Amino acid sequence: xxxxxxxxxxxxxxxxxxxEKDNALQTLAREAQQIRALPAGASxxxxxxxxxxxxxARLATLKPELMAQVRCGKGCAHCCCLWVGITRDExxxxxxxxxxxxxxxxxxxxxxxxxWDSPQSYVGKPRAEAACVFLGPDxxxxxxxxxxxxxxxxLVASDPELCRGDNDAVLITTVLNPxxxxxxxxxxTVDAEGDPPPLHGRTLPSALAEALERP
Numbered sequence: 639x640x641x642x643x644x645x646x647x648x649x650x651x652x653x654x655x656x657x658e659k660d661n662a663l664q665t666l667a668r669e670a671q672q673i674r675a676l677p678a679g680a681s682x683x684x685x686x687x688x689x690x691x692x693x694x695a696r697l698a699t700l701k702p703e704l705m706a707q708v709r710c711g712k713g714c715a716h717c718c719c720l721w722v723g724i725t726r727d728e729x730x731x732x733x734x735x736x737x738x739x740x741x742x743x744x745x746x747x748x749x750x751x752x753x754w755d756s757p758q759s760y761v762g763k764p765r766a767e768a769a770c771v772f773l774g775p776d777x778x779x780x781x782x783x784x785x786x787x788x789x790x791x792x793l794v795a796s797d798p799e800l801c802r803g804d805n806d807a808v809l810i811t812t813v814l815n816p817x818x819x820x821x822x823x824x825x826x827t828v829d830a831e832g833d834p835p836p837l838h839g840r841t842l843p844s845a846l847a848e849a850l851e852r853p
Contacts, residue, residue, distance in 0.1 A: 669824035716801035723839035733849035
């Protein structure tokens with residue numbers, strides 16, 4: 639079976655013994671099977687998000703000293719000006735919020751970013767243009783409860799000011815959670831089975847715009 643694995647998971651697998659890697663891939667297959675058994679759409683995205691949050695909570699319990707180093711917080715939006723890949727389920731969830739009137743993506747940024755189809759599309763763009771369509775003027779996420787899995791997965795332990803990207807030589811310290819990346823990879827795998835996304839995955843603005851156009 640071909641899996642859609644995150645780069646973080648691939649890096650983790652490269653450190654394992656063959657037996658450990660096989661066990662991790664079996665876990666990925668089980669997670670994918672559970673996701674596959676659920677009806678596609680917004681409710682499935684919420685189910686995956688709950689499991690992702692539970693994986694982070696388990697890490698906090700097992701490694702409190704590690705999680706205590708996390709510097710991310712409301713208003714720290716450096717990661718919100720980069721490419722964000724989402725599943726079709728997550729796009730449907732966000733579109734549901736928009737239709738309900740509980741979420742309001744920035745129309746100008748949505749139109750501008752819709753053609754951006756790869757991480758490279760965001761490189762070198764001014765923050766005002768590259769900011770997530772759901773990022774508020776105060777630097778806070780306006781759909782935080784329903785933010786994509788990849789947003790839930792990224793935790794930075796270094797000074798947030800280093801994330802500005804002014805110096806490419808600066809190394810950002812992130813907190814890795816292999817269990818979480820297995821879940822995200824399982825969701826991406828199932829997403830690719832039903833309606834194959836582009837090579838780099840579904841970009842949030844493009845996937846959201848398409849979801850809003852569906853009846």
